[in-house]
Amino acid sequence: MNYDNNHECIYSIQVQAGKGINISARTFHLAQGDMLKIYDGKDNTAHVLGAFTGSAMLGTTLISTSNHLWLEFYTDGEATGEGFKLVYSIPDRFHCGIVEAMLRNMCAPTLVGFELSHCEDPGVPQFGFKVSDQGHFAGSTITYRCNPGYTLHGSSVLKCMTGERRAWDNPLPSCIGLLSSPPFNAAECGGRFKGESSGRILSPGYPFPYDNNLRCTWVIEVDSGNIVSLQFLAFDTEASHDILKVWDGPPENEMSLRELSGSLLPEGIHSTLNQVTIQFETDFYISKSGFAIEFSSSVATACRDPGVPMNGSRNGDGREPGDTVTFQCDPGYELQGDMKITCIQVENRYYWQPSPPVCIAPCGGNLTGSSGFILSPNYPHPYPHSKDCDWLIAVNSDYVLSLAFISFSIEPNYDFLYIYDGPDSSSPLIGSFQDSKLPERIESSSNTMYLAFRSDGSVSYAGFHLEYKAKLRESCFDPGSVMNGTRLGSDYKLGSTVTFYCEPGYVLQGYSTLTCIMGDDGRPGWNRVLPSCQAPCGSRSTGTEGTVLSPNYPRNYTAGHSCVYAISVPREF
Known part of the structure; x- marks a missing residue:
């Protein structure tokens, strides 16, 4: 029975806080001019997930x-249709789990749902505290207040935003003493230091969060014949989005010393010229506490210590002109x-030619060892x-592969590691892995294995080893199948057997049973x-009953045949 004209129906679905909802159409047939809108939230001010008419929602x-x-379901005064039946997929149980176009009331079930991705814990400002904390899932809020004698700078309420990239809508506020002068005014966006033997560079607003959309440049120029050394006292920027670049001389020289982001405290940086340029660029989104850098000047009398690369080793300690050192990386690094x-x-310039290398964990590669x-x-x-990182492991054909998980932690529901039993992603899938649970050891059935890692545009975890x-x-090896026949048995270990049978009308040529033995x-x-x-x-x-086939069917029969087929049935037929 079709739904009626001129209807405005509203359906509200709610699950426990921190959970999410999957919804799909079991049937969906709307007349032209009638529409179902689905909003990702508690009312129609939320983001629209989709607007559907006709049969557009089927398969979605x-x-x-x-x-x-x-x-929200709207119908006009024209033709009507069969309507729809939507089902929410809840892992633990179904509870008011059907939405139909013929309902007249508002359905407001409470469901268990799947776990949603959370915002990271924003922490608590120094000299402040949380008034309330609803959790770190989409739509939840945290309210802050300062201790007596301090005033709040920034937003007192942080809200975890919806969408693919989980983040708070404002940076963590700060609590400033009422009797103290604001220290964040002293940290400016850019500047020039000339002839100074030492000093300090702070991100704008440090130690409080820097602003969005910054483009700051600092230039440090010391006496001729001297070099500049940078030591990082603190460093915390949004990884991959708010970038600090350090240049040996002006940027147009294209002599990059380092490009930094994230929360790992960098090692010291040393110039080979008497000038260093520092550039800091931020995007429109998340802000962190920033950085504090101390610079100093010294006379160059030899090459600086080239250091030991993280995840690697060095052979040689000489630093005089003409001295050489060599490097190598730990297993798994390039x-x-x-x-x-x-x-x-x-x-007066001393430098390493070429620049000291680094050891990185590569994104993909071909492994044959x-x-x-x-x-x-x-x-x-x-x-x-x-x-998007892809690895192919290929060893001698007499071998199979054993893969052990030493450590494993990737973002659930958004980042995945796919492992295939073969040379590419069209091979059988061994498993799709996520979360922080350490998987069991896995083995291939052949001498190749293909791994594909996919990460999204937001949260990152420690990764895998x-x-x-x-x-x-x-x-x-898999013996394969026979044309016009079937096979019984899928175990290929030593001593196992597989047996082949022909379809009606065909005759087996050879032995029907094969056994796996050591040759x-x-x-x-x-x-x-x-x-x-x-086909005989x-x-x-x-x-x-039975089947009669021409020779070689379904392929063409050959010339010069004379075939006789005799068929006998019981007397009563």
């Missing part, structure tokens, strides 16, 4: 980013730069956003060749 599953969905560098002197490690990009630090090893096969060459293999199913030229058939 919508996922909320909060614990509410709001549905050297970015040259393995060998030399100390060079040009007038009998054992090795696979690391998420940047490991052991959080992996970058929006990464995997170890693979090649091991001798203890089973036969004379020490490798597992099948004791017989694969049989085939052939002539046959004698009995029984109440």
